Amino acid sequence: MIKAKDVSHSYNKDIALKNINLEIKKGEFISIVGKSGSGKSTLLSILSTLLKPISGEVFFENINSKNIKDIDSFRQKNIGFIFQFHYLINYLNIKENIQIANEKATLQEIEKLLDLLEIKSIINKYPNEISGGQRQRAAIARALINKPKIIFADEPTGNLDSKNSKNIFKIFKKLSKKGTTIIVATHDLNLASKTDKTYEVNDGQL
Ligand SMILES: Nc1ncnc2c1ncn2[C@@H]1O[C@H](COP(=O)(O)OP(=O)(O)OP(=O)(O)O)[C@@H](O)[C@H]1O
Ligand SMILES: [Mg+2]
Numbered sequence: 351m352i353k354a355k356d357v358s359h360s361y362n363k364d365i366a367l368k369n370i371n372l373e374i375k376k377g378e379f380i381s382i383v384g385k386s387g388s389g390k391s392t393l394l395s396i397l398s399t400l401l402k403p404i405s406g407e408v409f410f411e412n413i414n415s416k417n418i419k420d421i422d423s424f425r426q427k428n429i430g431f432i433f434q435f436h437y438l439i440n441y442l443n444i445k446e447n448i449q450i451a452n453e454k455a456t457l458q459e460i461e462k463l464l465d466l467l468e469i470k471s472i473i474n475k476y477p478n479e480i481s482g483g484q485r486q487r488a489a490i491a492r493a494l495i496n497k498p499k500i501i502f503a504d505e506p507t508g509n510l511d512s513k514n515s516k517n518i519f520k521i522f523k524k525l526s527k528k529g530t531t532i533i534v535a536t537h538d539l540n541l542a543s544k545t546d547k548t549y550e551v552n553d554g555q556l
Contacts, residue, residue, distance in 0.1 A: 351376040351531050352397060352500065357406030359392055366392045368554045370406070374533065379526035381542035382535045384551035390535035391434060391504050393551060397533065398429055398502045430498035432490050432506045438477040444488045445473050452495045463491045466521060468514070482509040490518065494525075501525070503534045507541060519544050 357370040367389045374380055382390050395401035397408060399415050408415045410428075418424050438447050448460050464470040467487040472480050480488070486509045493501060501522070507515035519541050522532050526546070534545065542548045549556050 351378075351411060352533075353409040353412075354397060355407045355409070357393075357396055357403045357408065359389075359396060359401070359403045366554055367396070367403070367551075370556050372397075372549070372556060374531060376531055377526055377529045378547065379522060379532045379545045380534070381545040381548045382533065382551060383537070383539060383542050383548055386537075388551040389554045390551050393556075394502050394504050394533065394535055398431065398500075399425060400431075426496075428499045430493035430496060430501040432493045432501070432503035434504040434508065438485055438489055438492075440477050443474050443476050444469075444480075444491075447477070447488060448492045448495050451492045455495050460491070460495065463494060464488075467491055468517065483511065483514060486510060487514070487518075490521075494521075498530070500531045501533070503532070505535060505537065507536065507538060515541060 352374040354370050354372040357367060358365070359367040370393065382393060384390050392401065396403045399408065399421055410418070415421070439450065442450065444464070445457070445460055449455055461470060461473065464473055467490060469484050469487045469491070472484055472488070477485055477488070486506070490506060507518055510518065515538065522534065523544065526532050536542055
């Protein structure tokens with residue numbers, strides 16, 4: 351499904367990733383762990399085509415990402431993102447924030463997803479009216495509403511207590527069993543142990 355071949359990256363002169371080779375199968379639930387600054391977010395950004403590596407290639411179902419003509423629409427159609435910081439839009443309520451990702455989503459679909467994430471009661475609230483953990487779950491709902499084939503999540507449970515974190519991982523597990531490919535960067539080794547495979551990034555090396 352996703353393949354990285356000899357991927358290296360540096361910001362200015364600092365090397366962030368060295369020669370990463372990685373293959374992720376359809377429906378796999380992968381975790382990426384490693385110390386702060388080790389390169390996890392950089393790797394997710396490159397695998398998800400948001401960042402171009404200085405060398406190496408990323409393939410989606412054997413198609414080189416460099417050869418994908420309209421990369422923005424490819425991303426929109428296939429990839430769901432959950433970022434380290436949630437990036438909800440402050441002047442839109444939670445329902446509207448989710449509709450931004452999929453304007454065709456029905457109220458029923460949105461409510462079902464919010465219910466799954468245990469935040470149905472905040473559907474009409476604005477981001478500054480809810481807690482950090484609720485915001486994070488709203489951002490997860492926004493990433494899932496399109497039913498993407500691939501989900502990239504960077505510290506999706508960073509603001510959540512252990513009960514909610516476990517729930518998010520359970521939801522990911524269920525999605526992966528239905529064929530969604532999921533790649534999560536996390537500091538939480540206990541949660542990482544619940545995934546199919548864990549990679550450790552150490553000083554830019556896998
Ligand atoms: N935009 C940037 N400009 C310059 N250097 C950067 C930038 N983003 C990351 N880096 C550097 O690249 C290296 C890897 O950073 P990255 O954000 O990938 O680490 P991380 O493993 O995600 O860390 P954390 O666990 O703190 O989120 C670090 O040395 C970092 O300082
Ligand atoms: Mg990071």
